[in-house]
Amino acid sequence: MKTKKNKLTVRNLKLWYGESEALHGIDLDIVSGKVTSLIGPSGCGKSTFLRCFNRMNDRIPNCRVEGEVLLEGHDIYAPDVDVVQLRSHVGMVFQKPNPFPKSIYENIAYAPRIHGMVDDGDDMDELVETALKRASIWDEVKDKLQQPGTALSGGQQQRLCIARTIAVQPDVILMDEPCSALDPIATAKIEELMDELKEDYTIVIVTHNMQQAARASDYTAYFYLGDLIEYGETQKVFTTPRDQRTEDYITGRFG
Amino acid sequence: MNQHTFKRFEDELNLLKSKTVSMGGLVEKAVRRSMKALMNYDQKRATKVIERDRAINALEVEIDEMTRSLLALRQPAASDLRLVIATIKIVTDLERCGDLAEGIAEYALKVHEHPHAHMDSLEVLSDRVLQQVKSALDAFTYDDVNAALQTIENDKRINKQYKAIERENLTYMLEDPRYISSGMMVAAISKNLERIGDHAVNISEMVIYKVKGHDVRHVDHATAERLVSGELDAE
Ligand SMILES: Nc1ncnc2c1ncn2[C@@H]1O[C@H](COP(=O)(O)OP(=O)(O)OP(=O)(O)O)[C@@H](O)[C@H]1O
Ligand SMILES: [Mg+2]
Numbered sequence: 001m002k003t004k005k006n007k008l009t010v011r012n013l014k015l016w017y018g019e020s021e022a023l024h025g026i027d028l029d030i031v032s033g034k035v036t037s038l039i040g041p042s043g044c045g046k047s048t049f050l051r052c053f054n055r056m057n058d059r060i061p062n063c064r065v066e067g068e069v070l071l072e073g074h075d076i077y078a079p080d081v082d083v084v085q086l087r088s089h090v091g092m093v094f095q096k097p098n099p100f101p102k103s104i105y106e107n108i109a110y111a112p113r114i115h116g117m118v119d120d121g122d123d124m125d126e127l128v129e130t131a132l133k134r135a136s137i138w139d140e141v142k143d144k145l146q147q148p149g150t151a152l153s154g155g156q157q158q159r160l161c162i163a164r165t166i167a168v169q170p171d172v173i174l175m176d177e178p179c180s181a182l183d184p185i186a187t188a189k190i191e192e193l194m195d196e197l198k199e200d201y202t203i204v205i206v207t208h209n210m211q212q213a214a215r216a217s218d219y220t221a222y223f224y225l226g227d228l229i230e231y232g233e234t235q236k237v238f239t240t241p242r243d244q245r246t247e248d249y250i251t252g253r254f255g
Numbered sequence: 256m257n258q259h260t261f262k263r264f265e266d267e268l269n270l271l272k273s274k275t276v277s278m279g280g281l282v283e284k285a286v287r288r289s290m291k292a293l294m295n296y297d298q299k300r301a302t303k304v305i306e307r308d309r310a311i312n313a314l315e316v317e318i319d320e321m322t323r324s325l326l327a328l329r330q331p332a333a334s335d336l337r338l339v340i341a342t343i344k345i346v347t348d349l350e351r352c353g354d355l356a357e358g359i360a361e362y363a364l365k366v367h368e369h370p371h372a373h374m375d376s377l378e379v380l381s382d383r384v385l386q387q388v389k390s391a392l393d394a395f396t397y398d399d400v401n402a403a404l405q406t407i408e409n410d411k412r413i414n415k416q417y418k419a420i421e422r423e424n425l426t427y428m429l430e431d432p433r434y435i436s437s438g439m440m441v442a443a444i445s446k447n448l449e450r451i452g453d454h455a456v457n458i459s460e461m462v463i464y465k466v467k468g469h470d471v472r473h474v475d476h477a478t479a480e481r482l483v484s485g486e487l488d489a490e
Contacts, residue, residue, distance in 0.1 A: 210330075210332065211330055214332070238332050238333060238336075239332075239333060239336060239337065239468060240333065240337070240467075240468030241333050246333075247333045247334060248257045250332045250333050251259070251331070251332050251333050251334065251335045252259055252260050252261055252264065253257035253258060253259050253260060254257070254260045
């Protein structure tokens with residue numbers, strides 16, 4: 001058996017929005033270089049959980065986190081952690097494509113410039129090209145890099161956002177329902193892209209599309225009412241789930 | 256288990272299972288009646304068995320069509336998926352059993368040409384094989400993994416008995432050349448029965464897959480039992 005390396009380790013993670021506990025003590029390892037999907041009914045805490053990986057919840061008033069989230073062994077909630085730095089390691093792609101109201105080129109160049117990764121000029125040109133190529137959108141935009149990113153189609157915008165995310169060379173890419181606004185062809189392109197990207201990145205995706213979880217992920221975690229009910233290889237979870245609640249959910253028996 | 260949120264999907268799965276069960280019923284009947292026709296030199300009954308095989312074949316086609324559309328339109332998962340997969344395989348086994356019964360019925364049409372055939376041991380074998388078919392189908396109907404495991408284990412006895420018949424048959428043929436043609440017939444029929452028994456084993460294995468998700472086709476009985484009890488993790 002191949003040895004699995006864990007990119008992220010979650011231990012007894014609890015999260016409160018004010019008085020209400022939204023995550024009830026989650027233990028989960030996210031395997032390095034794989035796609036992990038988080039599934040479960042609406043309101044079960046998938047997005048909440050996903051946002052814990054890059055401390056996106058910090059922005060929410062009254063939100064409190066307990067427990068541990070380790071990125072390669074380092075506690076990301078430790079007091080000395082620079083959250084901006086953390087988010088360059090753990091990037092995020094959202095449900096609705098949200099390009100900056102700037103040119104396609106600037107969408108990619110913006111963050112690397114801020115992080116001081118490369119200077120403008122040939123190096124930046126190269127970085128932009130590489131990121132767009134990695135996100136399989138280069139051929140479609142190479143002749144219009146100065147046009148606004150918002151002028152692209154939804155599926156192209158989403159790939160642009162993925163390019164923007166990988167431009168800062170993160171370790172982990174978080175995606176919250178990245179395809180819910182896309183047609184099947186654009187969706188297939190994103191799934192194909194995830195498959196290619198996982199060679200270099202660890203991907204965690206929230207999806208409501210069970211077939212997408214089945215097709216595109218290596219591991220699946222099923223959440224229900226703030227608890228992690230089942231976690232395992234996607235192939236196992238979709239053919240022989242261990243827990244009746246998982247079984248009911250993925251076979252479409254919503255009680 | 257909860258009901259499907261999509262009622263029609265639930266109905267389709269239930270229909271798939273009940274069709275398969277009724278196909279099993281037809282096959283069981285075909286085996287029983289072909290043997291009865293043989294033992295009673297009853298050509299009329301034999302002809303009926305042969306005619307009714309068409310109904311079995313038609314059910315096979317119908318069930319296959321149902322599984323195809325379920326896969327394409329419903330994308331079943333977990334136990335639903337395993338039911339569909341198991342059904343695809345079980346239906347093939349049942350169809351083969353139907354053909355084998357038909358083969359026995361064909362011999363029943365000609366059995367009067369062999370008035371001195373030694374067929375007593377065939378009757379004993381066919382009782383056992385029928386019991387196997389019945390318990391495999393019951394296991395499928397009631398998701399009974401223990402019955403399925405028992406059926407798989409019982410097949411050893413059938414194989415033993417089949418071998419015994421082969422030896423006995425051979426002695427008859429060696430002793431008296433007049434028994435050669437009837438001996439060939441007995442050999443062929445016992446072979447058919449033994450193969451029906453094998454199909455009952457295949458069906459039982461699919462029942463275990465359907466209920467537990469374990470593939471026990473190529474493991475020994477002890478391992479299969481441990482897998483089914485959850486003592487052993489499949490890996
Ligand atoms: N900013 C917030 N303030 C207060 N409660 C929140 C906040 N965000 C989420 N919640 C609550 O936390 C729980 C989990 O919500 P979350 O958005 O993580 O669910 P989800 O699984 O992503 O659902 P969906 O599939 O609908 O996106 C819900 O009960 C929700 O109402
Ligand atoms: Mg959400």
